[in-house]
Amino acid sequence: MKVLLINPPRSPENKILKYAPEAAKRFIHKKLIGPPLGLLTIASAVKDHDVIVFDTKGEYDLNPSALPLGKLVKELVERYKPDVVGVTVITSEFNDSITICRVSKEVDPTILTVAGGLHATLLPYDFTDPSVDVVIPGQCPHIFKELIIAKESGLALDTVAGILIRKATGLEKTYGAMSTWDSAGNNYLKIDRSHLERWISTYKVGNSPDPSTYVFTSLGCPYKCTFCSIWTQFKGKYHQRQIESLIEELKSIPEYPVVRFADANTVVDLQFMNHLFDRILEEKIDKTLVMDIRADVAAHHPEIIEKMARGGLKVVICGFESFRDKELKQYKKGSPAADNQKAIEVFHEHGIMVRGNYVIPFNYGEDDFNALAEYSSANPVVFAGYTILTPMPGTVYHQQIKDQIIDNNYNNYNFFNAVTRTSLPYEEFHERVGALWLIKKGTDVI
Ligand code: B12
Numbered sequence: 455m456k457v458l459l460i461n462p463p464r465s466p467e468n469k470i471l472k473y474a475p476e477a478a479k480r481f482i483h484k485k486l487i488g489p490p491l492g493l494l495t496i497a498s499a500v501k502d503h504d505v506i507v508f509d510t511k512g513e514y515d516l517n518p519s520a521l522p523l524g525k526l527v528k529e530l531v532e533r534y535k536p537d538v539v540g541v542t543v544i545t546s547e548f549n550d551s552i553t554i555c556r557v558s559k560e561v562d563p564t565i566l567t568v569a570g571g572l573h574a575t576l577l578p579y580d581f582t583d584p585s586v587d588v589v590i591p592g593q594c595p596h597i598f599k600e601l602i603i604a605k606e607s608g609l610a611l612d613t614v615a616g617i618l619i620r621k622a623t624g625l626e627k628t629y630g631a632m633s634t635w636d637s638a639g640n641n642y643l644k645i646d647r648s649h650l651e652r653w654i655s656t657y658k659v660g661n662s663p664d665p666s667t668y669v670f671t672s673l674g675c676p677y678k679c680t681f682c683s684i685w686t687q688f689k690g691k692y693h694q695r696q697i698e699s700l701i702e703e704l705k706s707i708p709e710y711p712v713v714r715f716a717d718a719n720t721v722v723d724l725q726f727m728n729h730l731f732d733r734i735l736e737e738k739i740d741k742t743l744v745m746d747i748r749a750d751v752a753a754h755h756p757e758i759i760e761k762m763a764r765g766g767l768k769v770v771i772c773g774f775e776s777f778r779d780k781e782l783k784q785y786k787k788g789s790p791a792a793d794n795q796k797a798i799e800v801f802h803e804h805g806i807m808v809r810g811n812y813v814i815p816f817n818y819g820e821d822d823f824n825a826l827a828e829y830s831s832a833n834p835v836v837f838a839g840y841t842i843l844t845p846m847p848g849t850v851y852h853q854q855i856k857d858q859i860i861d862n863n864y865n866n867y868n869f870f871n872a873v874t875r876t877s878l879p880y881e882e883f884h885e886r887v888g889a890l891w892l893i894k895k896g897t898d899v900i
């Protein structure tokens with residue numbers, strides 16, 4: 455079977471950037487870079503077949519004047535003549551993933567189109583477009599493999615449990631329970647980054663001359679922040695990789711001196727992290743490490759931060775979310791604002807650069823913006839990010855405020871666009887969020 459796996463492009467919608475003061479524009483995130491780990495894992499599951507992974511994000515970074523998406527996909531499908539086209543879908547890339555399926559079907563209606571990933575897990579029935587044949591929710595490399603085998607053997611696709619298949623009346627779930635798959639533990643599949651060779655020069659963060667890649671040490675998160683899609687994606691579970699499999703992976707990627715841990719919440723089990731960093735130090739693994747770490751971990755366990763710094767940790771992304779305990783409680787963050795301040799001290803003490811992220815609710819007025827600006831100026835970090843508290847579909851926060859949503863265009867669900875009415879006039883709200891990006895210690899962008 456010929457399987458073409460496509461990573462959709464980024465949504466270009468960014469009202470914070472559009473309305474920000476000129477001086478702030480260069481600091482505002484325009485794009486995140488990194489390999490599509492989900493697609494690479496799916497590719498590994500069917501590696502005995504003829505698999506092509508195409509990263510359109512990498513392609514547009516490599517060649518900004520590449521064909522627009524519809525034409526690019528048409529050209530790819532005509533060139534590779536796949537039997538199956540798979541797309542990975544997060545909310546802001548939903549519309550483009552539908553375009554990928556539509557164009558594939560237009561070129562060849564016999565192609566089987568399959569959607570998977572976070573949005574397919576949380577809202578599988580959103581895929582109402584007739585161009586999507588199959589939706590596979592969850593951690594499903596084994597199911598994708600079964601589907602490919604069924605297609606190859608000419609078996610009815612209904613024989614594959616745990617999937618949704620397009621029928622005349624819409625998507626229908628197949629019989630049988632979806633079998634469990636421990637993507638992080640016993641069922642971890644080694645990924646083959648050579649699929650992405652063409653785009654390696656584009657996987658660079660900030661001013662780093664070296665390419666970076668993602669490695670996950672865990673999946674999911676045990677916390678339950680109201681705005682977060684990750685714990686809902688994993689039903690509140692947290693799965694850890696095995697230490698030796700991580701050491702082997704880190705040693706096997708000399709072409710990537712910078713490694714970002716893709717964990718939602720990197721330090722949950724202190725014993726695990728201690729052991730992992732003992733091994734990183736023992737093996738003299740020399741990488742620049744970037745991770746997401748909660749403020750309360752650094753505030754209450756500075757010793758683990760010290761060890762991780764010795765093992766290569768140079769940049770931490772820390773979700774401060776708010777400067778007010780009342781808001782942090784509302785978000786169920788489980789960590790007070792005082793932890794943010796303490797964490798900044800701990801990270802700085804160990805020479806770690808901090809990207810602190812605040813989320814701005816749609817009802818912030820002038821006084822709130824002024825108070826946040828005052829707080830973040832008094833507690834500066836090298837890089838600070840200020841995004842919009844967005845009701846991502848499938849989250850608790852979405853349930854809480856769904857009556858106030860006025861914009862249902864998924865392209866805008868990337869934390870850079872208000873999708874509800876705002877207390878301040880719409881443009882001014884985004885302009886004030888944009889202006890906050892100027893408050894930081896660093897002179898550069900990360
Ligand atoms: C790596 C990553 C990226 C990478 C690669 C993503 C890509 N496809 O290109 C990059 C850096 C490009 C990226 C970008 C963005 N990301 Co991102 N990213 C992540 C991160 C850190 C890890 C995801 C991951 O690799 N998990 C591990 C893999 C193995 O799991 P998986 O992807 O779920 O894949 C499994 C299944 O879902 C399934 N599967 C996945 N794809 C497919 C496809 C098929 C066909 C099938 C059958 C199955 C299948 O099988 C896989 C193996 O079991 C998550 C946060 C997290 N820790 O989860 C955020 C996350 C996914 N990103 C998010 C967002 C919002 C973004 C941005 C929009 C951020 C922004 N504001 O700019 C940007 C998008 C583009 C941009 N504007 O720059 C959100 C999504 C929220 C939502 N509800 O949509 C998350 C959850 C972070 C968050 N804080 O909420 N991201």
Ligand code: SF4
Pocket residue numbers: 675676677678679682683684685718719748773787
């Ligand atoms: S925001 Fe972070 S800590 Fe909270 S649930 Fe999501 S991943 Fe976990």
